[in-house]
Amino acid sequence: MLLSKYFLPVLKEAPREAEIISHQLMLRAGMIKQQSAGIYSWLPLGLKVLRKVEQIVREEQNRAGAVEVLMPTIQSADLWRESGRYDDYGKEMLRITDRHERDMLFGPTNEEMITDIFRAYVKSYKDLPLNLYHIQWKFRDEVRPRFGVMRGREFFMKDAYSFDLDEASSRAAYYRMFVSYLRTFDRLGVKAIPMRADTGPIGGDLSHEFLILADTGESEVFCHGDYMKLDVPGAGLDYSDDDAIAGIVNDWTASYARTDEMHDEALWGEVASGDQMNARGIEVGHIFHFGQKYSEPMGAKVTGPDGKDTPVYMGSYGIGPSRVVAALIEAGHDDNGIIWPASVAPFDVGLINLRPGNEKTDTACGSLYDQLTNAGFDVLYDDTDNRAGGKFALADLIGLPWQLIVGPRGLENGEVELKERATGERESLTMEAAVNRLTEWQSATRARFGG
């Protein structure tokens, strides 16, 4: 992509309403534009990151055996009356009346609708286990939206729903999602720790939150240092092996890990002080096992091997990709701007032509752009006639993993400069060596994050 043909409206100064760093940087980097309290447009750079996060989430859901559907944003109030939540949900639910005076609502979540789909088609235990998910915009009319897309009213969420014949298999389904979340956050390039959670209004008896560690996180986290060393299962993982999956869950729940809300000083005291880790985190995922809470009132039953009908056991599993984007920035930035994990960076390389119009730099950049693009890199080519300082500042701000700097001075010696955003390290080398270096990085990155 040529920067001169792209739409990247960056700001030198952050708008006053932005308080936290991720919100400031998202506005400054031209990723989002606020349209109303808690409601945002996603501009090209932001959308690119959002889509990458979404895709990683999707791939890991699929790998764990979940099947994608797409449910509408607008739902009928009748479904919610069936589950009894139409009145319970309160003002957080945006209620709408259509032209025929029918009560509708903008979905804050989809337990009711997925249960409706399930009961319409699934009648036999032979069709279980089943896990259906979708990735769709949700709306919760928060009393106080804040922190940009971190807590918007409209937000993008992946929600999965598992259906099983009995408690034991339902737990196995919960564990599969648990493990898929470990893999998902690992591929997103962040450390996420599962913590015992309150089940809240969704109800149920088993629940975990996944927190990304970031100094600016809103939740206080107390966890055992062991979590820093635990391995995340690789792509070859066999999700059909219930025992192996349960073993992984066991490893990841054996040590103490709680947010301030669930913190227990007595249990915490049992952790050796050298192992106690006090940090801050951002909740980016939440999984629930709630049994027959919805299947019973909504009549989602299957016929078991004994010929009897039983309400299915269910769980729900959420990750908010729009929040994840902000959380990744909270976890990865410096004074100059964003530092994206390789797996979700909007582009791989920022190619900087320090002297557009100069035949040598133009030719060199054209060649590099073609070579890298053909090799599968997503390159943002800064071909504008801004000054060097402005280009460097922009590249640092939007946080691409690499900056490939081409100027007349370096070309005199047949060299270009390669700068790694995360470390700030720069190196002068030939064009060929630069391409090779990037290609090596690409292979390593794919091996690490590709899934």
Add this chain to the structure above:
RNA sequence: CGGGGCGUGGCGCAGUCUGGUAGCGCACCUGGUUUGGGACCAGGGGGUCGCAGGUUCGAAUCCUGCCGCCCCGACCA
């Protein structure tokens, strides 16, 4: 929902107390000189001062009502 704050060109701000017809920096446009960490000179465009009423000869400024947005707290992917 309780408490606090803010609305003045795209962004950041001054001006409001003490009414006199809107200003600064950045950004933008034109021309020129420049060009390896946010250039300089000259010229230029853009704002019914959140909205509606009121007071006044005159309102960004005073009064009343409304709307929007942000922050802290209680609640949430």
